[in-house]
Amino acid sequence: MSDTVVSERSGMTNIAVRKKTSAEAVRSSLKKRYAAEKRFKAYGVSALLFAFLMLLILFSTIIGNGYSAFVQTALRLDVTLDAATLDPEGTRKPETLGRADYGGLIKKTLRDMFPEVTSRQDKRKLYGLVSLLGATGNLRDLVLNDPSKVGQTVGVWVPASDDADMLIKGHISRDVPENARRVSNREIAWLDKLAAADRLETRFNTRFFTGGDSREPELAGIWGATVGSFLMLTVTLLLSFPLGVASAVYLEEFAPKNKWTQLVEVNINNLAAVPSIVFGLLGLAVLLNFFGMPRSAPLVGGIVLALMTLPTVIIAGRAALTSVPPSIREAALGVGASKVQTVFHHVLPLAMPGVMTGSIIGMARALGETAPLLMIGMVAFIVDIPRGFTDPATALPVQVFLWADSPERAFVEKTSAAIIVLLAFLVTMNALAVWLRQKFERRW
């Protein structure tokens, strides 16, 4: 009896002692814990700052390089639309006017403006100030729109050549010794003279936003690639959204949970991790070689990208469906809705914001994808704006790739400008995803 009392008492004192020490231990460890917390916060903030700095560098580089592509140097020429050259028979037929030698007129105009240039070599350099292809195009359009102008002298703004443009924009420095510079002193003198005569102007580069690709940097535009990307993404969306949502709904709501569905699940996750170029090879082998679909077509690109995005859409869709509380399903089943009614009247509408967010992010990934498109021929040089799903086309990221590969100095700014356009689309799509999520998010 007395033994137990003793042991109880000693037990109590033990607890008391332990309490004291633990309180002390807590106090002494507090400082350490706060220090650890502070350290952790500091790591987080510094990581964030680092990421932000990198982003800032990236954006400033791209925008710094690319913004000058949105303006372009133009020259004003007073061209005499010589009737004898343009329309010797005087019929004013569009076919005749369309085929006339506008290049010759422009060259003649330049020769007349600079009568002191006589040698063949110098003349060629003089003609090189103007983008001949662009200038003839401008002049032809002018005449075809208004044939009555033939015989008159008109002032037209024509695009400067890429070298002249680069010099005016300051990308080619005048301080570099002449033998290391692409533009000679004489060309600079001609340009200065034109500038002094108010015949030189930098204006907004509409052609960049409305034109297709070109070998001449001053004529190259992003519109062809934009349309290509748009057509391609349309195909991707039309395929991957319904297929992805249907698969997600089936797997999440209807499929029995067994070995087979588990296998399917694992493989969907695997597919999401497959390098995109593999999908390109699949497109090449199956769609082009086996089914004989057209090369470089947005249709094929869209199918390939749809295959690539499908796993993302399915995974996002399933996550969205899982996040719908089971009480909603029970409520619907409880009033006697069938399984399909429950899913399509209640669960899927509630999951839609999540599904759409996932799909848009998948689409954004598809928009930025290059590798698979290289395999199916969308890397080709295509001047025409595609007008259908089977027309040869290229896409925005591929256009970036193509321009980055070109040797001309003027393509550097085009590349950056194309990246700006691509990023603008991506940011818009992601913003749309965020907006959709916030607008349709429901609480229960």
Place this chain on the structure above:
Amino acid sequence: MTIETTTHTAVSHGAVTEPSSATVKFLARDVNVFYADKQALFGVNLDVLRHQVTALIGPSGCGKSTFIRCLNRMNDIIPICRVTGTILLDENDIYDSNIDVVYLRARVGMVFQKPNPFPKSIFENIAYGPRIHGIAMQKTDLEEIVVTSLEKAGLFAEVKDRLYEPGTSLSGGQQQRLCIARAIAVEPEVILMDEPCSALDPIATAKIEELIDELRANYTIVIVTHNMQQAARVSQRTAFFHLGYLVECNATEQIFTNPEDKRTQDYITGRFG
């Protein structure tokens, strides 16, 4: 409220009768439920009588919710759940292969533990059931059903000016009554209530209990509750579940005044659970 007064209420309703085939709505015989390999209910035999409130009581995990979910086959949606035995609704086996589960659930409505209105308008919440069952398609007919259902659920006065506001904007008690109105709207024969008041405050609880008593005239009600006073207040018959077994099922007054089984006695006197 004391047990004595409750007994009075039950008696004054004069509803306590011995089961016979004419008054039995649900007849459960030898019902076993398994979740995968784990057995949750062992050979339950229970009769639910027409136009009475049957309360299922018992400690947590005793299988009372599992049992009530067998009555409208809500357990079907749990893939690992398996039910054996027979449950007859008006002498038809509800687990028979030719019974349509959608039709069954239209006849046996359910109200859940947590109020779960659809995130749609109050009107849509109630009109949904009648619409999918084709009970009413016209807007005017639906309106009539919505109004009557809300009136029966004692909610109409509170929400009549905001029928097109989301059901989720109501208070917890109102949401639960909306769920009851939603269940009533399809005119079921039986309403199952799985702890309908456990998420509500005492005032909302009192309203729901009052409502249950009124609904008894037209519907057969089975209610699962943790709250023994509630069982005593609202029910005519009480079934006590323990560890997956139906220990005792009898008239409520008898369960609470003179239980046959020692476990029931211990539970209602608060010795365990």
